[in-house]
Amino acid sequence: MNTELRNDTDFWMPFTDNRAFKAQPRLLASAKDMHYFTPDGRGILDGTAGLWCVNAGHARPKIVEAIQKQAGILDYGPAFQLGHPLAFELAGRVAHLMPQGLDRIFFTNSGSEAVDTALKMAFAYQRAIGQGTRTRLVGRERGYHGAGFGGLSVGGLVNNRRSFVQLPCVSHLPHTLNIGKAAFSRGQPQWGAHLADELERIVALNGAETIAAVIVEPLAGSAGVLVPPSGYLERLRNITRKHGILLIFDEVITAFGRLGAATASELFGVVPDLITLAKGMTNAAVPMGAVAAKRHIYDAVVDNAQPGIEFFHGYTYSGHPLACAAGLATLDVYAEDGLFERARDLSPYWEHALHSLRGRRHVIDIRNLGLVAAIELEPREHAPGSRAMEAFHACFDGGLLIRVTGDVIALSPPLIVEMKHIDEIVERLTEVLEGLD
Numbered sequence: 001m002n003t004e005l006r007n008d009t010d011f012w013m014p015f016t017d018n019r020a021f022k023a024q025p026r027l028l029a030s031a032k033d034m035h036y037f038t039p040d041g042r043g044i045l046d047g048t049a050g051l052w053c054v055n056a057g058h059a060r061p062k063i064v065e066a067i068q069k070q071a072g073i074l075d076y077g078p079a080f081q082l083g084h085p086l087a088f089e090l091a092g093r094v095a096h097l098m099p100q101g102l103d104r105i106f107f108t109n110s111g112s113e114a115v116d117t118a119l120k121m122a123f124a125y126q127r128a129i130g131q132g133t134r135t136r137l138v139g140r141e142r143g144y145h146g147a148g149f150g151g152l153s154v155g156g157l158v159n160n161r162r163s164f165v166q167l168p169c170v171s172h173l174p175h176t177l178n179i180g181k182a183a184f185s186r187g188q189p190q191w192g193a194h195l196a197d198e199l200e201r202i203v204a205l206n207g208a209e210t211i212a213a214v215i216v217e218p219l220a221g222s223a224g225v226l227v228p229p230s231g232y233l234e235r236l237r238n239i240t241r242k243h244g245i246l247l248i249f250d251e252v253i254t255a256f257g258r259l260g261a262a263t264a265s266e267l268f269g270v271v272p273d274l275i276t277l278a279k280g281m282t283n284a285a286v287p288m289g290a291v292a293a294k295r296h297i298y299d300a301v302v303d304n305a306q307p308g309i310e311f312f313h314g315y316t317y318s319g320h321p322l323a324c325a326a327g328l329a330t331l332d333v334y335a336e337d338g339l340f341e342r343a344r345d346l347s348p349y350w351e352h353a354l355h356s357l358r359g360r361r362h363v364i365d366i367r368n369l370g371l372v373a374a375i376e377l378e379p380r381e382h383a384p385g386s387r388a389m390e391a392f393h394a395c396f397d398g399g400l401l402i403r404v405t406g407d408v409i410a411l412s413p414p415l416i417v418e419m420k421h422i423d424e425i426v427e428r429l430t431e432v433l434e435g436l437d
């Protein structure tokens with residue numbers, strides 16, 4: 001292990017306990033398929049697909065070669081008032097995977113930028129159709145929509161919000177997790193659909209004509225895997241439609257096979273107006289995000305604009321050639337290897353294996369959907385989060401990468417995961433949980 005990092009090293013690490021990390025660094029040097037490797041060559045089974053993003057597994061040759069090749073053909077082209085063929089090709093391929101009608105694709109470089117873009121599109125659309133009084137946004141408690149000011153304002157994680165100024169005019173729905181009523185649910189909990197009706201209260205309080213959009217993760221990832229109750233998303237869709245409010249699904253985690261379908265929208269049969277994407281779109285090999293918009297949203301914004309630029313928004317790297325090359329190769333790999341179907345077919349085994357941890361020390365809930373699972377631990381009385389953080393360190397040192405948030409262990413392996421890897425994840429977790437006080 002490299003112990004040379006000092007606390008005054010130049011790198012200010014994101015969402016990291018810098019002091020703890022620099023006192024005891026855990027470095028990753030390389031990766032292949034299901035494994036990371038440390039600088040001293042130790043293999044770490046990737047139980048989280050990086051940060052929910054390396055869905056096809058690490059260093060897939062087709063993706064590596066596509067990036068290498070593109071770097072020598074067109075490294076960069078200005079993104080405004082000029083284009084290059086790969087961006088158009090990728091937009092078409094992404095649109096093809098989206099629910100029918102969401103076929104206008106705006107490229108960003110991250111999930112946070114995708115969220116801010118979608119929120120701006122919602123405002124632009126409402127103005128374009130003469131609904132300019134709609135300036136309120138609705139998010140949800142325990143939502144994570146990235147680190148931009150738009151995303152943190154509609155997000156519902158207190159630590160991300162409390163230190164910063166937020167957008168005005170944001171309301172929050174209650175989150176849907178209730179361990180008392182739905183502990184150890186397999187797949188979608190049966191309890192909780194009625195929580196969508198809280199949106200009616202927000203409408204009644206503020207007036208429908210003030211609300212532009214509702215944004216939710218169909219399955220909330222970062223805040224500890226909150227699986228939507230059966231019927232919940234359908235109700236949100238009905239209420240938003242009734243009141244002329246746009247519905248945004250933040251599918252940064254859930255799209256590209258994570259739940260055993262191209263999108264959560266497809267899986268649940270609920271079609272929003274806008275979908276945010278990132279992570280799995282390029283297998284995380286080059287940063288990229290996107291918003292998929294319903295065609296009539298694009299048409300309204302574009303057709304109602306003065307001649308000239310219709311939407312004053314975009315990024316230097318929107319549709320970056322290397323990201324497009326990575327994205328096209330990634331979508332090929334997903335299709336050639338049938339990874340979305342593979343995730344669907346493996347999910348019963350995954351569910352069964354993870355739920356076998358019920359009854360182990362400290363475990364108060366287990367929840368799952370597709371190739372996602374969470375194991376919630378009883379928090380220590382005076383040190384919430386410390387038990388899961390110790391589990392993270394013990395797993396890593398024992399050769400398994402997990403993700404922890406609060407006292408929740410989240411798992412989301414690459415979709416190439418095999419049954420033997422699932423067994424290994426469960427065995428390692430069993431040992432670690434038994435060893436924790």
Ligand code: PXG
Pocket residue numbers: 051052109110111112113115144145146147217221222223250251252253278279403405
């Ligand atoms: N929306 C959702 C639903 C996300 O999960 C973002 C937006 C922001 O994406 P960018 O690319 O700007 O990071 C995310 C990001 C975790 C974890 O451990 C999750 C994310 C990022 C880092 C860690 O759960 N999700």
